[in-house]
Amino acid sequence: xxxxxxxxxxxxxxxxxxxxxxxxxxxxxxxxxxxxxxxxxxxxxxxxxxxxxxxxxxxxxxxxxxxxxxxxxxxxxxxxxxxxxxxxxxxxxxxxxxxxxxxxxxxxxxxxxxxxxxxxxxxxxxxxxxxxxxxxxxxxxxxxxxxxxxxxxxxxxxxxxxxxxxxxxxxxxxxxxxxxxxxxxxxxxxxxxxxxxxxxxxxxxxxxxxxxxxxxxxxxxxxxxxxxxxxxxxxxxxxxxxxxxxxxxxxxxxxxxxxxxxxxxxxxxxxxxxxxxxxxxxxxxxxxxxxxxxxxxxxxxxxxxxxxxxxxxxxxxxxxxxxxxxxxxxxxxxxxxxxxxxxxxxxxxxxxxxxxxxxxxxxxxxxxxxxxxxxxxxxxxxxxxxxxxxxxxxxxxxxxxxxxxxxxxxxxxxxxxxxxxxxxxxxxxxxxxxxxxxxxxxxxxxxxxxxxxxxxxxxxxxxxxxxxxxxxxxxxxxxxxxxxxxxxxxxxxxxxxxxxxxxxxxxxxxxxxxxxxxxxxxxxxxxxxxxxxxxxxxxxxxxxxxx
Amino acid sequence: xxxxxxxxxxxxxxxxxxxxxxxxxxxxxxxxxxxxxxxxxxxxxxxxxxxxxxxxxxxxxxxxxxxxxxxxxxxxxxxxxxxxxxxxxxxxxxxxxxxxxxxxxxxxxxxxxxxxxxxxxxxxxxxxxxxxxxxxxxxxxxxxxxxxxxxxxxxxxxxxxxxxxxxxxxxxxxxxxxxxxxxxxxxxxxxxxxxxxxxxxxxxxxxxxxxxxxxxxxxxxxxx
Numbered sequence: 001x002x003x004x005x006x007x008x009x010x011x012x013x014x015x016x017x018x019x020x021x022x023x024x025x026x027x028x029x030x031x032x033x034x035x036x037x038x039x040x041x042x043x044x045x046x047x048x049x050x051x052x053x054x055x056x057x058x059x060x061x062x063x064x065x066x067x068x069x070x071x072x073x074x075x076x077x078x079x080x081x082x083x084x085x086x087x088x089x090x091x092x093x094x095x096x097x098x099x100x101x102x103x104x105x106x107x108x109x110x111x112x113x114x115x116x117x118x119x120x121x122x123x124x125x126x127x128x129x130x131x132x133x134x135x136x137x138x139x140x141x142x143x144x145x146x147x148x149x150x151x152x153x154x155x156x157x158x159x160x161x162x163x164x165x166x167x168x169x170x171x172x173x174x175x176x177x178x179x180x181x182x183x184x185x186x187x188x189x190x191x192x193x194x195x196x197x198x199x200x201x202x203x204x205x206x207x208x209x210x211x212x213x214x215x216x217x218x219x220x221x222x223x224x225x226x227x228x229x230x231x232x233x234x235x236x237x238x239x240x241x242x243x244x245x246x247x248x249x250x251x252x253x254x255x256x257x258x259x260x261x262x263x264x265x266x267x268x269x270x271x272x273x274x275x276x277x278x279x280x281x282x283x284x285x286x287x288x289x290x291x292x293x294x295x296x297x298x299x300x301x302x303x304x305x306x307x308x309x310x311x312x313x314x315x316x317x318x319x320x321x322x323x324x325x326x327x328x329x330x331x332x333x334x335x336x337x338x339x340x341x342x343x344x345x346x347x348x349x350x351x352x353x354x355x356x357x358x359x360x361x362x363x364x365x366x367x368x369x370x371x372x373x374x375x376x377x378x379x380x381x382x383x384x385x386x387x388x389x390x391x392x393x394x395x396x397x398x399x400x401x402x403x404x405x406x407x408x409x410x411x412x413x414x415x416x417x418x419x420x421x422x423x424x425x426x427x428x429x430x431x432x433x434x435x436x437x438x439x440x441x442x443x444x445x446x447x448x449x450x451x452x453x454x455x456x457x458x459x460x461x462x463x464x465x466x467x468x469x470x471x472x473x474x475x476x477x478x479x480x481x482x483x484x485x486x487x488x489x490x491x492x493x494x495x496x497x498x499x500x501x502x503x504x505x506x507x508x509x510x511x512x513x514x515x516x517x518x519x520x521x522x523x524x525x526x527x528x529x530x531x532x533x534x535x536x537x538x539x540x541x542x543x544x545x546x547x
Numbered sequence: 548x549x550x551x552x553x554x555x556x557x558x559x560x561x562x563x564x565x566x567x568x569x570x571x572x573x574x575x576x577x578x579x580x581x582x583x584x585x586x587x588x589x590x591x592x593x594x595x596x597x598x599x600x601x602x603x604x605x606x607x608x609x610x611x612x613x614x615x616x617x618x619x620x621x622x623x624x625x626x627x628x629x630x631x632x633x634x635x636x637x638x639x640x641x642x643x644x645x646x647x648x649x650x651x652x653x654x655x656x657x658x659x660x661x662x663x664x665x666x667x668x669x670x671x672x673x674x675x676x677x678x679x680x681x682x683x684x685x686x687x688x689x690x691x692x693x694x695x696x697x698x699x700x701x702x703x704x705x706x707x708x709x710x711x712x713x714x715x716x717x718x719x720x721x722x723x724x725x726x727x728x729x730x731x732x733x734x735x736x737x738x739x740x741x742x743x744x745x746x747x748x749x750x751x752x753x754x755x756x757x758x759x760x761x762x763x764x765x766x767x768x769x770x771x
Contacts (some may be wrong), residue, residue: 345632345633346632348632348652348653348654349558349561349632349653349654350560351653351654352561352653352654352655353558353560353561353564354654355654355655355656355657356561356564356565356568356656356657357564359568359656359657359658360564360567360568360571360657363568363571379654383654401640412712417656417659428713428716428717429713429716430713430716430717430718430719430722431709431712431713431722432709432712432722432725432726433712434726435708466716466717466719468719468722470722470725472725
């Protein structure tokens with residue numbers, strides 16, 4: 001953003017400066033050319049002035065001489081009109097104020113305000129001698145250049161003669177055209193410092209019809225001692241002899257002295273200063289917009305920082321809370337696990353006592369009866385449930401080592417273990433177990449698969465319908481198959497999940513879930529299918545390295 | 548001749564019930580409930596008189612595994628069965644490393660413990676009785692009647708095996724086809740022929756036919 005602004009500003013400044021430089025150059029060139037022309041003219045016409053001076057010396061003049069007539073006489077005598085010259089004749093009192101003048105406008109004007117003329121008048125010592133002012137006087141009032149000469153009279157009054165070199169019409173026209181062609185508002189002013197050290201400026205090419213006399217103008221000027229900023233800017237440029245600029249609103253004002261102080265053309269024209277007005281509204285607008293954007297950006301940045309701060313704080317708080325919650329949860333899980341582990345551990349011994357006592361009871365009663373069978377069946381189911389619980393609780397933390405197991409023998413023993421439970425449910429476990437089939441697996445995990453499937457078969461079989469357990473080895477690997485006649489299982493795909501939501505009721509599938517965990521671990525393929533009225537679970541032990 | 552079995556188990560009820568059961572099975576039992584007491588007993592006793600140890604892992608004072616180590620310092624032959632409620636595999640591994648002979652996890656059927664005890668003391672029953680002088684020898688896969696061996700052909704052995712696997716239960720003919728003929732033959736005639744041959748060889752009819760269902764073999768004593 002700042003880069004864009006800088007780049008724009010640099011570019012804009014360069015454009016303005018370039019334009020101003022161009023205008024200044026044109027003006028300087030124009031002014032120089034014109035003044036050189038005027039200087040040349042002045043030099044040619046100075047001779048006329050000498051002739052007039054000599055003529056005046058020969059005329060007997062007094063303070064009440066008719067100055068208008070004298071002017072006419074001299075003008076005619078020296079054919080001034082033909083030379084594009086005019087003449088003014090005036091009388092001064094001893095305070096150097098104009099008493100009579102061929103130009104009524106000048107009456108009452110204190111000529112001592114003109115530095116050169118005062119010096120000339122002060123230096124006239126002889127009576128009836130004519131003394132020329134050094135240099136020329138630029139009369140900004142009527143845009144003329146005047147050359148003064150004074151003649152001291154007896155009563156300490158003076159006769160003054162000024163030869164006037166007007167800016168020719170064509171010069172004035174040329175300036176106006178220049179103003180139009182540049183499409184820029186220009187103001188030419190002449191900076192004046194009178195002998196009272198009053199500084200003021202006068203616009204060139206301006207009509208001053210508002211004043212009836214020169215004296216009135218100066219009187220007003222002296223009365224109003226406040227200098228406007230504009231006047232001050234012109235005066236400063238003239239005084240320092242160098243360009244400067246000020247900004248006001250949407251405008252840039254550049255003040256340029258058109259000639260150097262030490263110019264060899266007409267030194268007094270160094271006090272003509274040009275004001276160039278440039279429009280900087282677009283730059284300002286851009287700046288304002290940029291400023292707005294910057295402010296907006298800064299606010300956004302602050303807001304962003306605040307938001308980041310807020311988020312970081314919130315994040316830290318959330319993270320802290322989360323860590324606390326996780327820790328609490330971990331502790332709870334740990335506590336829970338320990339509780340289950342302890343509970344499972346604690347229950348094992350009393351259960352062994354119950355089972356052993358039951359065996360003793362059966363021993364003493366001679367044979368098993370349906371009550372002891374049902375107690376045994378319940379103990380078997382209970383044992384299976386907490387073995388599942390114990391496995392889920394420990395399978396991630398305990399290392400279950402594999403060993404080579406006689407599957408045939410193992411399966412037969414597990415069937416024998418569940419025989420009583422099956423009988424209590426009025427069913428038999430019919431086996432078809434081929435001998436000498438081995439597999440490498442952890443015995444506790446194998447027991448979980450077999451026990452859970454048999455428990456399931458007992459639990460979900462139709463009344464008085466046997467379950468069939470087969471173990472065989474084929475080209476597909478070792479297959480243990482459990483077949484029981486029972487209801488069709490809904491949501492087969494969710495069968496091995498821990499919980500199943502069925503008809504707004506949650507059913508625990510803990511045993512099957514344990515089977516799925518172990519099967520996944522040992523790469524045992526589970527096949528479930530329904531044939532006729534039978535549910536068939538098959539476990540394919542296909543890993544050749546373990547068979 | 549009675550055998551001395553030392554039961555080191557801190558649970559009094561379990562200790563007593565094991566002791567009672569094995570007493571009934573003609574064992575002499577010594578009940579110890581504490582680790583220190585156990586060490587004290589082992590130090591003072593004559594190891595030759597002890598036939599088997601049953602030791603619980605979690606004992607007060609001394610761990611059961613420490614007791615195993617202690618026994619094995621002086622006696623490397625007497626079988627030791629570890630009984631545990633713990634599933635820590637390290638316990639099992641350590642138990643075998645320290646010299647235990649067998650382990651059984653709680654809860655257990657006392658008969659299961661008896662089988663393991665008998666196995667370690669070479670008292671395993673491998674015959675199935677149909678009467679006092681008629682039994683089936685699982686190892687020899689043959690019958691014995693009044694000390695005379697009755698030999699069986701392979702298919703006959705398979706049929707008896709599958710029926711004995713499911714002793715006293717109805718075995719469907721389909722199961723028998725699968726086991727005996729491995730599913731290649733599913734006809735009743737060869738099965739009937741096979742049964743006829745077996746019945747001819749045996750002194751009594753031990754196989755009952757359940758028409759259109761299957762067959763049941765009836766034993767005097769269940770296989771242990």
